[in-house]
Amino acid sequence: MLLQYALKELTRRRSRSLLAIVSVALSMALLVSIQFISRSVNRAVAEPLSASGSDLVVQKRIKPCPFALVKRPKDLGAIPEGAVEEIRAIDGVRDAMGVLELWAFKPTGAKAEPTVVTGIEPGLPRLGPIRPVKAGKHCCILKDGRYFNGPETHAALAESSFARVTKLEVGDKITLAQDEFEIVGVVDAKASARIAAGQVYIPLKTSQRMLSQSFPDETDAVDTIFVRLHPDADRAKVSETIKQVIGTGCHLTESSSLTREVAGLSLLTGSVTRSISLIALVLTVLLILRTGWAAVSERRSEIGVLKTIGWRSSEVVRLLSVEILLQNLVGALIGAAGGWGLGAAYANNANLTLPKALNSYPECASTPAPLTLTLTPPPAAQMILAALGLALVLGLLAAAVAGRRAAKLDPAVALRSL
Amino acid sequence: MIQATGLTKEFSHRGGTVVALRDATLTLPKGELAVALGPSGSGKSTLLNLIGGLDRPTSGSLSVGGTDLASLNHDGMALFRREHVGFLFQAFHLLPTFTVYENVTLPLVPLQMTQQERANRVTQALDRVGIAHRADHLPGELSGGEQQRAALARALVNSPQVLLADEPTGELDEVTGEAIIGLLEGLSRESGITVLLASHDRRFRERGYRLLTLENGSLVGDTGSSAPTPEGDAQ
Numbered sequence: 001m002l003l004q005y006a007l008k009e010l011t012r013r014r015s016r017s018l019l020a021i022v023s024v025a026l027s028m029a030l031l032v033s034i035q036f037i038s039r040s041v042n043r044a045v046a047e048p049l050s051a052s053g054s055d056l057v058v059q060k061r062i063k064p065c066p067f068a069l070v071k072r073p074k075d076l077g078a079i080p081e082g083a084v085e086e087i088r089a090i091d092g093v094r095d096a097m098g099v100l101e102l103w104a105f106k107p108t109g110a111k112a113e114p115t116v117v118t119g120i121e122p123g124l125p126r127l128g129p130i131r132p133v134k135a136g137k138h139c140c141i142l143k144d145g146r147y148f149n150g151p152e153t154h155a156a157l158a159e160s161s162f163a164r165v166t167k168l169e170v171g172d173k174i175t176l177a178q179d180e181f182e183i184v185g186v187v188d189a190k191a192s193a194r195i196a197a198g199q200v201y202i203p204l205k206t207s208q209r210m211l212s213q214s215f216p217d218e219t220d221a222v223d224t225i226f227v228r229l230h231p232d233a234d235r236a237k238v239s240e241t242i243k244q245v246i247g248t249g250c251h252l253t254e255s256s257s258l259t260r261e262v263a264g265l266s267l268l269t270g271s272v273t274r275s276i277s278l279i280a281l282v283l284t285v286l287l288i289l290r291t292g293w294a295a296v297s298e299r300r301s302e303i304g305v306l307k308t309i310g311w312r313s314s315e316v317v318r319l320l321s322v323e324i325l326l327q328n329l330v331g332a333l334i335g336a337a338g339g340w341g342l343g344a345a346y347a348n349n350a351n352l353t354l355p356k357a358l359n360s361y362p363e364c365a366s367t368p369a370p371l372t373l374t375l376t377p378p379p380a381a382q383m384i385l386a387a388l389g390l391a392l393v394l395g396l397l398a399a400a401v402a403g404r405r406a407a408k409l410d411p412a413v414a415l416r417s418l
Numbered sequence: 419m420i421q422a423t424g425l426t427k428e429f430s431h432r433g434g435t436v437v438a439l440r441d442a443t444l445t446l447p448k449g450e451l452a453v454a455l456g457p458s459g460s461g462k463s464t465l466l467n468l469i470g471g472l473d474r475p476t477s478g479s480l481s482v483g484g485t486d487l488a489s490l491n492h493d494g495m496a497l498f499r500r501e502h503v504g505f506l507f508q509a510f511h512l513l514p515t516f517t518v519y520e521n522v523t524l525p526l527v528p529l530q531m532t533q534q535e536r537a538n539r540v541t542q543a544l545d546r547v548g549i550a551h552r553a554d555h556l557p558g559e560l561s562g563g564e565q566q567r568a569a570l571a572r573a574l575v576n577s578p579q580v581l582l583a584d585e586p587t588g589e590l591d592e593v594t595g596e597a598i599i600g601l602l603e604g605l606s607r608e609s610g611i612t613v614l615l616a617s618h619d620r621r622f623r624e625r626g627y628r629l630l631t632l633e634n635g636s637l638v639g640d641t642g643s644s645a646p647t648p649e650g651d652a653q
Contacts, residue, residue: 001527001536005520012515305511306524308472309572310500312493315528412472415511 002315006322016298020291021331027284028335028387029342034280036343036378038273041352044373045262046255048194048354053127054226056239057195057253058087059357060246068214069177073103073116073360077249078221081208086245087225092233097127098222100207101196101360104176113364115162117176118198119207119222122148127226129193130157130201141192145170145185153206156181160188161367162199174200177210190370195253195358196224197370253358261355262373285394288328292398295320296405303406304414317403324402325395332391336384340377347375419612420446420469420580424478427464438464441478442637444630448579450643451606451613453622456632462616465632466582469614470503471495483579500525504573504611508585510565512557518568519544519553525576543571547601563594570601581605583615599625 010017049055060077072078084098099121103114118129125131130141148155156176158168163186168174172183181202189197204222212219229238235254243250253261296303306316352373361369425442428435439461446452454462467473468480471487472495480487483502490498499505512521522540529536544550549567557565566586573581583602587595606613615622623629631639 005527008520009515301511302513305513307496308470308499308505308511309525310496310503310576311525311528312496314493412467415472415507 002319003322006319006326009319010323010326016294017327020294020327021334023287023291024284024328024331024391025335025338027280027287028332028391029339031277031280031284031390032336032339032383032387033342033346034273034276034339035383036340037346038277039378040343040347040375041262041350041373042255042259043378044352044375045259047373048358049253049255049258051131051192051194052129052226053131053228055229055235055254056227056242057358058225058227058242058246059223059251059253060249061251061357062249065215069105069107070210070214071103072211072218072223073101073362074357076101076223076357076360078211078215078218078223079225079246081220081222083245084222084225087227087242090238090241090245092230092235092238093227094230094233095126095228096225097121097125098204098225099128099196100204100211100222101198101224102207102211103360103362104210106175107178113366114362115174115176116197116199116361116365116369117207118196118201119204120201121204122150122152127228129196129198130187130189131192141187141189143186143188145183147185148203152184153203154179154181155184155203157185157187157201158183159193159197159199159201159367160186161190165366176200176202178213179206179210194354194370195226197359199365199367251357253355258354262352284390285397288324288391288394288398289401291327292320292324292400292402293405295324295398295402296409300409300414303409304411307409307411308415313403313407316406317399320402320406321396321399324399325392328391328395328398329388332387333384336387339387340380340383344377347377350375419448419450419483420444420614421481422469422478423480425465425468425475425480426477427461427468427473428476437635439468439475439632440635442632443478444637444640446612446614446628447643448612449606449610450628451603452615452628452630454614454616454630454632455618455622457618459634460632461635461637462618462632463584464635465630465637466584466614466616469580470505470582471498500528500576502579504570504576504578504581506566506569506573506581506583506586508588510557510562510569510589512565512568512572514557517554517556518549518560518571521557521568522553522571522575525572539575540571543575546574547571561594562590563597566590566594566598567601570598574605579612581611581613583613585617585619586615587617587619595619 060079061075062077064075065071081098084096087093088096100119102117104117105114106112120128120130143160156174168183170183170186174181174183208220211221239252242252303316353371354373356371359369359371423443425439427439428437442465454465456462468475469482485498519540522543523536526536526539544553547567547570549564549571552560552564586598590598602613605611628643629639629641630637
């Protein structure tokens with residue numbers, strides 16, 4: 001009966017109810033859309049790191065090296081492989097693996113586009129660009145053929161899009177600079193190889209030898225180190241120690257710095273998102289409390305009449321609470337759906353890319369570098385339930401405010417003031 | 419039925435204390451129709467509010483239907499109003515967004531009863547005051563007399579023992595007012611409801627009702643139970 005009366009009251013005082021619902025819906029939409037965008041961007045930005053199994057990516061940025069048949073891409077600097085061992089020994093580091101990303105030109109056509117080659121440790125890599133997403137003997141991203149055998153030096157894995165463009169199949173030969181490799185497998189690494197991705201993957205030792213042929217000073221080098229930390233590691237301390245190990249030009253990438261580096265996302269860093277969310281939350285709280293306050297202020301006479309005809313304060317409070325909660329829940333539902341829509345529209349139209357240094361493809365590469373970030377929506381049910389839960393809690397708060405005022409309202413005074 | 423002894427009500431405000439009702443003593447038996455007469459500010463409404471459990475006396479004792487109002491807490495007062503008292507106001511105080519039927523249902527909303535029982539009681543109350551044909555109308559669509567009938571139906575739906583009417587004809591024309599008074603008279607006579615009206619309408623002097631005359635918060639005249647009023651006696 002109370003619910004029936006509350007519904008009638010809400011539907012008959014349409015303007016007031018709509019105003020309250022729209023207020024709640026707008027503030028809730030703001031809150032949900034900010035959370036949607038922030039969470040989906042953070043998930044998207046964290047994804048390349050999590051796909052590689054690492055928490056930190058270590059690189060060295062130096063002046064680009066001169067042209068050679070095999071060269072380090074752009075400004076990526078060589079890091080002695082011994083640094084990987086040193087990093088692995090740092091307190092808080094669980095694992096570390098180095099890879100060497102190279103550009104290999106064909107000896108006959110220096111002007112032709114280079115092939116992006118990434119040297120990786122043979123065996124199933126624990127970290128890095130073609131780390132198997134699932135455990136097992138064979139890499140789950142292996143589309144065809146096999147993975148490296150330990151001792152072989154001139155075996156290569158072709159990335160599937162590169163294999164398609166260049167019409168390479170398992171058993172075919174590919175020339176990289178002056179070395180000829182046999183394609184032993186084709187990997188579909190779109191999901192996993194987001195950092196230091198190559199068009200072709202070869203054993204790390206072979207890639208190091210090829211680089212040292214062009215640059216004799218750079219033996220046993222890597223240019224990207226993937227680092228996995230213990231969950232309780234002191235990140236700041238580990239980062240500081242890694243910087244000391246790498247020296248000048250050390251560049252560390254982690255999910256927080258990646259968010260800042262991704263173009264146009266400075267507004268979505270944790271602290272800014274938290275601040276905007278807090279403002280939206282405060283706005284929501286104020287608007288909802290206002291509906292509770294107004295529920296009594298605008299209806300003093302009505303509440304006075306109800307009390308005069310024998311409604312107890314608790315019964316009046318219950319009626320107001322039902323009305324406020326209904327308004328809030330409807331507003332929250334509309335707001336959450338609207339906020340979700342806004343977030344989804346942003347996610348569909350956002351053009352977010354990783355910093356190019358993480359995947360040093362030449363501008364004219366035959367296959368594009370995997371730089372594009374895909375925004376995936378956070379779990380819808382979770383966010384909508386959270387919005388409804390918040391509206392419920394705030395509604396109860398507003399109902400408490402309204403109830404306190406309504407309980408205090410003296411029916412005789414309310415009637416005298418009419 | 420209503421027993422008030424030394425009933426006093428003072429209101430405090432910044433300028434000091436105002437005595438709205440001073441040392442009023444009266445007894446109204448079951449089925450009595452009494453009129454509290456007096457000019458504005460004489461204490462009529464205060465007397466009604468005290469008897470109706472809307473206000474508490476500053477001093478004195480008050481018993482309605484055997485219930486000592488001083489012994490009731492806030493909720494107890496609300497339940498007392500719900501179970502024993504019906505109110506009628508000059509401005510009707512119907513909720514404008516609810517139909518007549520819904521307005522009459524309002525006192526029953528917090529009560530546990532079947533929908534059928536609730537509907538029966540509302541229909542009976544509407545029939546009793548002759549407003550059933552307007553049940554689905556909003557108050558704004560009714561004349562003053564019809565609104566007062568609807569308010570009377572709301573006051574009667576809980577079968578009260580006491581009906582308190584504060585200037586019930588104040589906003590009605592003479593004919594409509596007479597009809598409302600006729601209804602109230604019928605209620606006291608046929609249903610045994612104790613009716614106390616507050617009014618400054620001199621017409622009540624000629625109707626033979628018991629008259630309680632108030633001046634400056636004091637009960638200065640009481641014609642006694644259902645005694646005809648001699649002209650000027652209450653002055």
